[in-house]
Amino acid sequence: MRKGQVFGFDLMLSFIVTCSIVYLMFLSLNQLVEERTSLMKEEELEQKTILFMDSLVKNSSAESPWGGAAYFDPKLKRVRANVLSQGLLSKISESAPKEVKKIYLKKGNESFLDRKTGKDCIGIERIVLIRKELVLEKNLLGAVVCSE
């Protein structure tokens, strides 16, 4: 083999290796970005579900009870966190955001919102006291929130 041929072959090999390395770097970077995006979506959905449930349990809104169904105590003139009004829960209807698919009470299988679940859903259950007329009943309030 001549000297020129050896160097030519060496140059070609180096070029191929460099190109492969650059290609693999881009491929790896792309994969990393995709994984990060997917994780961010999961985290966002998880936070959204946690905030939704916290709002439902701690706030009180007669106009939009899906944003808060806690019992407003007229004697104390304040909202009682973790004590939910059965009346407000019953008013939760289709006006709730489309991402919210289900709202239910575990004990007794009582459902206040029941929509068809989409993909990527997160469910959370919190322990609450339900005020039915004058009686307080302990139960688990659950909600399922989906990305779509």
Add this chain to the structure above:
Amino acid sequence: MNRKGFYLLVEALVSAVMLISILVIPVHLERNSSRELLVVQKANDLIKVWVMEKNFSKEKMAEDFKAVFPGMKGEIWAGEKKTVVEGMESGNSISVKGFYVIQGAVFKEIRLKVFY
């Protein structure tokens, strides 16, 4: 030894090492989980519910704990009583506490430790 051949071999080896190192670089993505926040919220819920119910029986509290944290280990202190709920052992734990008043305006502490 053929010097040129040796140089070429070294160059090829360096290229191969670089290629392999890029392929085996471990990529670890940390998830910013809100799990701790959820555990704190649920533990606070339990404390609030127990204080409102004023029922500090060991069995009832253990039952509630199991319903809220299925499969998890927990420790509950209500006044001087301690209840241990057996479950999955974990190095991570979160502790929350609250107070309740008994007859004679005496403050009692209620504490909950969740291993998650």
